[in-house]
Amino acid sequence: MEMASENPESVGFLSRGCCWFTSFMKNLASKLVLEPARTARSLAQEDPRRIIHSIKVGLAIALVSLIYYFDPLYEGFGVSAMWAVMTVVVVFEFSVGATLGRCVNRGIGTFIGGALGVAAHRLASCFGSEIVEPIILAVSIFIFAATGTFARFFPKWKARCDYGLLIFILTFCLISVSGYRDDEVIDIALTRLSTVMIGGSAALAICILLFPVWAGEDLHHLVADNIEKLGDFLEGFGDEYFKTLEDGNVRDSKALLEKYKSVVNSKTIEDNLVNFAKWEFRHGKFRFRHPWGEYQKIGGLIRECAFRLDSLNGYLKSEVQTPQEIREIFQESCQTMSSESSHALKNMARAIRTMTSSYVAVAKSHIAIAKSAADNLKSLLKTNSWQQTDLLQIIPVITVASLLIEVVSSTVKIADSVHQLASLARFKKISEDDASKSDQRNTERILRSPSIEGSHGLTISVE
Amino acid sequence: MEMASENPESVGFLSRGCCWFTSFMKNLASKLVLEPARTARSLAQEDPRRIIHSIKVGLAIALVSLIYYFDPLYEGFGVSAMWAVMTVVVVFEFSVGATLGRCVNRGIGTFIGGALGVAAHRLASCFGSEIVEPIILAVSIFIFAATGTFARFFPKWKARCDYGLLIFILTFCLISVSGYRDDEVIDIALTRLSTVMIGGSAALAICILLFPVWAGEDLHHLVADNIEKLGDFLEGFGDEYFKTLEDGNVRDSKALLEKYKSVVNSKTIEDNLVNFAKWEFRHGKFRFRHPWGEYQKIGGLIRECAFRLDSLNGYLKSEVQTPQEIREIFQESCQTMSSESSHALKNMARAIRTMTSSYVAVAKSHIAIAKSAADNLKSLLKTNSWQQTDLLQIIPVITVASLLIEVVSSTVKIADSVHQLASLARFKKISEDDASKSDQRNTERILRSPSIEGSHGLTISVE
Numbered sequence: 001m002e003m004a005s006e007n008p009e010s011v012g013f014l015s016r017g018c019c020w021f022t023s024f025m026k027n028l029a030s031k032l033v034l035e036p037a038r039t040a041r042s043l044a045q046e047d048p049r050r051i052i053h054s055i056k057v058g059l060a061i062a063l064v065s066l067i068y069y070f071d072p073l074y075e076g077f078g079v080s081a082m083w084a085v086m087t088v089v090v091v092f093e094f095s096v097g098a099t100l101g102r103c104v105n106r107g108i109g110t111f112i113g114g115a116l117g118v119a120a121h122r123l124a125s126c127f128g129s130e131i132v133e134p135i136i137l138a139v140s141i142f143i144f145a146a147t148g149t150f151a152r153f154f155p156k157w158k159a160r161c162d163y164g165l166l167i168f169i170l171t172f173c174l175i176s177v178s179g180y181r182d183d184e185v186i187d188i189a190l191t192r193l194s195t196v197m198i199g200g201s202a203a204l205a206i207c208i209l210l211f212p213v214w215a216g217e218d219l220h221h222l223v224a225d226n227i228e229k230l231g232d233f234l235e236g237f238g239d240e241y242f243k244t245l246e247d248g249n250v251r252d253s254k255a256l257l258e259k260y261k262s263v264v265n266s267k268t269i270e271d272n273l274v275n276f277a278k279w280e281f282r283h284g285k286f287r288f289r290h291p292w293g294e295y296q297k298i299g300g301l302i303r304e305c306a307f308r309l310d311s312l313n314g315y316l317k318s319e320v321q322t323p324q325e326i327r328e329i330f331q332e333s334c335q336t337m338s339s340e341s342s343h344a345l346k347n348m349a350r351a352i353r354t355m356t357s358s359y360v361a362v363a364k365s366h367i368a369i370a371k372s373a374a375d376n377l378k379s380l381l382k383t384n385s386w387q388q389t390d391l392l393q394i395i396p397v398i399t400v401a402s403l404l405i406e407v408v409s410s411t412v413k414i415a416d417s418v419h420q421l422a423s424l425a426r427f428k429k430i431s432e433d434d435a436s437k438s439d440q441r442n443t444e445r446i447l448r449s450p451s452i453e454g455s456h457g458l459t460i461s462v463e
Numbered sequence: 464m465e466m467a468s469e470n471p472e473s474v475g476f477l478s479r480g481c482c483w484f485t486s487f488m489k490n491l492a493s494k495l496v497l498e499p500a501r502t503a504r505s506l507a508q509e510d511p512r513r514i515i516h517s518i519k520v521g522l523a524i525a526l527v528s529l530i531y532y533f534d535p536l537y538e539g540f541g542v543s544a545m546w547a548v549m550t551v552v553v554v555f556e557f558s559v560g561a562t563l564g565r566c567v568n569r570g571i572g573t574f575i576g577g578a579l580g581v582a583a584h585r586l587a588s589c590f591g592s593e594i595v596e597p598i599i600l601a602v603s604i605f606i607f608a609a610t611g612t613f614a615r616f617f618p619k620w621k622a623r624c625d626y627g628l629l630i631f632i633l634t635f636c637l638i639s640v641s642g643y644r645d646d647e648v649i650d651i652a653l654t655r656l657s658t659v660m661i662g663g664s665a666a667l668a669i670c671i672l673l674f675p676v677w678a679g680e681d682l683h684h685l686v687a688d689n690i691e692k693l694g695d696f697l698e699g700f701g702d703e704y705f706k707t708l709e710d711g712n713v714r715d716s717k718a719l720l721e722k723y724k725s726v727v728n729s730k731t732i733e734d735n736l737v738n739f740a741k742w743e744f745r746h747g748k749f750r751f752r753h754p755w756g757e758y759q760k761i762g763g764l765i766r767e768c769a770f771r772l773d774s775l776n777g778y779l780k781s782e783v784q785t786p787q788e789i790r791e792i793f794q795e796s797c798q799t800m801s802s803e804s805s806h807a808l809k810n811m812a813r814a815i816r817t818m819t820s821s822y823v824a825v826a827k828s829h830i831a832i833a834k835s836a837a838d839n840l841k842s843l844l845k846t847n848s849w850q851q852t853d854l855l856q857i858i859p860v861i862t863v864a865s866l867l868i869e870v871v872s873s874t875v876k877i878a879d880s881v882h883q884l885a886s887l888a889r890f891k892k893i894s895e896d897d898a899s900k901s902d903q904r905n906t907e908r909i910l911r912s913p914s915i916e917g918s919h920g921l922t923i924s925v926e
């Protein structure tokens with residue numbers, strides 16, 4: 001109070017200025033340091049392989065740049081050694097398949113582009129005239145660049161060799177253009193090809209030898225996870241819709257119920273992974289010609305099923321609800337359909353994850369129970385005990401029931417395609433007894449921990 | 464016969480060989496020439512801008528390569544002129560936004576990478592020792608490459624400046640590495656920056672001045688087309704489900720009914736186009752800060768609606784059908800809901816396409832009719848005339864009806880977000896009378912051509 005009375009205006013201005021400055025600095029610090037740090041931590045926690053990948057890239061580039069520092073190596077290539085560094089930077093991708101694809105594309109693109117570039121240069125220099133030569137070169141560049149660019153629109157090529165076409169255009173232009181100033185055009189082409197090959201092999205070697213990330217494995221687990229997510233939804237749905245859980249647990253399972261949403265938009269990721277996986281050679285449990293295309297088919301069916309679940313999810317939030325006493329009539333068969341489809345899906349996920357075909361058989365037995373529950377439901381509807389009920393009130397529960405029937409038939413389709421995958425990829429077999437025992441153990445574990453997730457205190461794991 | 468009798472075996476072998484050879488050549492010709500030619504023709508017919516784009520790319524590269532042929536230009540840059548050609552090849556994209564984004568990314572990446580590269584080189588050369596210098600350079604390359612690679616995982620940066628980060632790593636490595644052999648490191652950095660800028664501006668100039676393709680415009684039309692496709696489905700659905708069309712027309716409309724399927728998987732294309740559109744400046748009807756993000760929101764709602772349509776589509780193929788006499792009871796309200804939602808969606812598509820907000824109001828009036836049809840349906844269900852009917856038989860039609868009710872509420876959501884877009888983007892207004900008149904003319908045209916597509920002979924166009 002005393003200080004303020006000395007010159008209240010200037011002090012007020014100063015303290016306001018201080019306040020503004022501190023808050024500005026805090027904001028700046030949070031925008032530039034804290035937020036990125038938080039994002040970085042969550043990215044690393046989500047998938048620690050991201051850190052390993054970054055270190056691998058740094059290592060590969062640093063190693064290849066050594067060519068420049070050692071005289072004997074440098075003398076062979078000269079300034080062109082730069083191309084090796086460049087190749088590592090642009091070729092090194094997250095997964096082995098993607099890196100291999102880019103390496104092969106870059107190699108072949110450089111080879112064909114270089115060869116045609118030399119040919120164009122030879123053709124142009126036949127004329128020997130200083131006016132005709134640039135014209136022929138420019139025209140050939142125009143023709144090849146335009147054709148190459150149009151070829152990139154071809155759907156088949158776009159998926160497999162888009163990058164190769166780009167590198168083809170690039171190399172063709174570089175070689176044919178530099179031939180005009182430098183007669184050692186074949187030398188340039190060969191140096192470029194060899195430096196690209198050195199860079200590419202260094203990138204590939206580090207990508208494969210140090211903690212490799214296989215696109216095929218990622219795809220395999222992605223599809224299994226997606227099936228599991230559908231199973232999670234159906235596991236929680238019956239309880240949630242018929243409100244058999246206590247209030248506290250309902251909140252926990254809500255998060256679980258929303259997990260299927262990421263499945264709906266996973267098509268692009270799947271397509272990319274399939275493309276990369278096709279480049280990969282034998283690794284881990286996967287043979288060279290593993291039927292990667294099958295995963296795409298299963299993925300399509302999974303998404304179809306996820307659309308149905310999205311409709312079901314709408315009924316959880318719907319304001320018009322069927323009265324409890326009517327719902328109770330449907331409860332048993334609906335809950336059976338929901339939980340048995342869930343078990344079936346989870347067994348399929350396990351079949352894929354462990355590459356054991358016997359779990360598909362277990363899944364089919366669950367589907368059979370779900371189907372008979374659907375039949376029960378139908379005969380329940382045929383009885384004429386509905387004459388006194390308001391049709392408007394039963395509609396929501398009837399729609400839920402018929403959506404569940406559709407989900408069951410969707411599950412059948414998924415089971416068929418997983419079976420197809422299992423036979424094409426020669427999944428191993430264990431005795432059916434073992435498979436059902438393991439399934440039983442899992443079912444028990446789920447039954448003993450009704451809240452599914454979030455309250456691990458209750459979970460009594462039998463495994 | 465006479466010839467064959469001479470030496471039947473050798474003649475048979477020869478003719479078989481001839482046959483095999485002809486069929487092989489035919490196969491080869493069809494694989495290498497006919498198939499690509501057919502694909503190329505259909506790609507060009509689908510979107511003629513693809514041909515124009517290819518020609519533009521060829522032209523830009525040929526023009527920039529002229530730097531190499533003219534002495535005065537070449538003397539300024541030397542071999543580095545190559546970077547200009549390279550820049551054009553890798554920067555030229557289909558749309559203005561994508562090209563601009565890559566140019567800005569490449570420019571800024573080259574600038575920051577070059578500056579830090581020079582700094583690293585200066586720091587290393589301070590020590591002057593032939594052993595310490597390469598070590599410091601290699602370590603700094605490792606650190607920057609690893610950090611830059613990890614930064615590419617940040618979701619925000621991945622969308623906006625993934626390419627810039629790649630170019631940053633590339634330039635940093637090139638400059639700091641070549642500084643070891645060449646003391647004119649600032650010269651190298653500046654030459655590289657200026658050649659990149661020349662190449663980038665040439666690519667941009669040709670991309671913008673010759674038949675520009677705007678990502679924003681494409682996005683705008685994509686969203687309008689997607690809404691229209693939902694409308695097409697609903698237009699045909701009522702007739703198809705209640706079998707009010709003759710058999711011939713049913714087949715025509717089947718293709719129309721499947722069009723919505725492409726909507727389900729359009730998320731990636733939309734996201735990309737939004738990213739590109741944000742780079743674009745004022746063009747055509749779009750201001751500089753056009754609310755591109757709104758299109759993403761509308762897109763999400765469109766897909767949600769498309770999932771419902773997918774469920775409805777399942778009921779068209781379903782084997783269990785409600786008997787005709789029961790269906791007839793529901794027919795009127797269901798057909799009204801379906802056709803009015805269709806009109807509403809088509810008016811929204813027109814509102815977006817013509818950027819006229821008045822059509823949104825017309826759409827809302829159609830939605831009001833659809834809503835009252837839904838209310839009718841509900842009161843219909845409340846009457847007790849159902850006591851004698853088999854509940855199992857009415858389920859399919861009841862599910863269809865409740866899905867249609869959901870579609871109506873989905874349409875309401877889309878209308879709200881189109882309204883939001885219209886007010887943010889300041890769509891123009893015409894008098895409501897004009898809008899409804901134009902709507903009426905369209906409705907008449909549709910009513911007079913019941914087969915919608917395929918039989919243009921019947922279409923009496925009033926417009």
